């Protein structure tokens with residue numbers, strides 16, 4: 001990695017790949033109990049030590065028998081209920097009553113639904129001739145013994161928790177959680193709980209980011225609200241680099257008189273770049289202080305949330321050891337005009353609707369980078385490519401529906 005900071009405006013994709021080249025995923029692991037493994041990342045592939053299901057069993061409530069030419073009547077010789085198999089073997093002309101999940105007895109190869117037979121005492125008559133093997137779930141058809149069920153680098157979802165439980169596994173090995181320190185900078189910021197004075201605003205970014213980081217299941221270290229004083233910002237960063245893997249700050253990365261974050265970072269470590277061709281969010285600094293990665297987000301609340309989602313989140317997922325694909329974009333037809341200047345990729349806030357399987361998108365209204373309600377009302381980003389100009393009504397645009405990391 002070239003340690004010289006790039007002063008130019010770099011495309012989003014370049015920023016992402018430069019960060020990925022620089023970042024080293026964490027290697028330390030720990031063993032956690034199954035329920036504690038939600039949202040954690042597997043250090044190794046997970047294999048099944050058993051067949052799931054363990055034996056051929058019935059997918060329906062019905063009768064199990066051997067398929068022969070003459071199925072006119074079958075004699076019921078016993079039951080195979082879920083958890084209570086039929087001990088014997090059945091012969092041609094015989095059947096057992098079977099419930100869903102009941103083991104298919106020896107000698108049987110087909111199950112017929114009970115709705116498709118007529119029963120008279122201990123004899124059934126089959127109305128619809130079944131196919132060989134019908135309604136039988138095969139041993140190992142879900143997870144075969146010895147097969148890989150989840151791959152290394154996979155982030156565990158609620159469904160995976162059930163899947164791992166189905167294998168009888170109670171503990172899993174995962175990478176340790178990332179430690180992420182967080183601070184806001186700005187003399188105009190007021191902590192919650194204090195009355196607001198004219199010209200001041202409440203510090204909302206730290207709350208947005210804290211909540212977004214909770215969704216990623218990292219360990220968050222809140223370094224609070226800091227004034228635009230280089231010595232104090234320096235102290236916070238020095239503290240952060242000792243205790244955290246990553247520090248995220250908001251505010252002070254632009255070129256205003258009070259924008260010291262970047263200078264302090266340059267003094268303590270290395271800046272790789274600080275301008276990305278993204279709107280909102282052009283000032284975005286990436287660097288390293290000691291062994292701690294640094295992401296400096298712009299102060300405007302929409303810019304902070306969007307640069308987090310587009311640039312920081314993929315980096316944190318990568319650092320956590322996760323192997324993942326970026327979320328697919330969809331096409332949608334615009335329901336109105338959108339203003340746009342070539343030069344930066346624009347993430348406008350949209351409302352996606354669908355009618356007759358066609359996607360339509362409208363703006364959430366005023367798109368200022370300080371207008372947090374524009375993002376709160378949205379259910380997607382309208383991603384307008386870097387070199388694209390203004391967009392007319394009825395044009396096709398790319399949209400990125402929100403995922404759980406931002407909702």
Ligand code: AMP
Pocket residue numbers: 184185186188189201202203204205206250251252253254256297298299300301370
């Ligand atoms: P800056 O990036 O420091 O130049 O800030 C840009 C704009 O974002 C200014 O209007 C700030 O008041 C606002 N801002 C900065 N930090 C925060 C924050 N933590 N919460 C809400 N707004 C902020």
Ligand code: MG
Pocket residue numbers: 185186187228251252258299
């Ligand atoms: Mg500021």
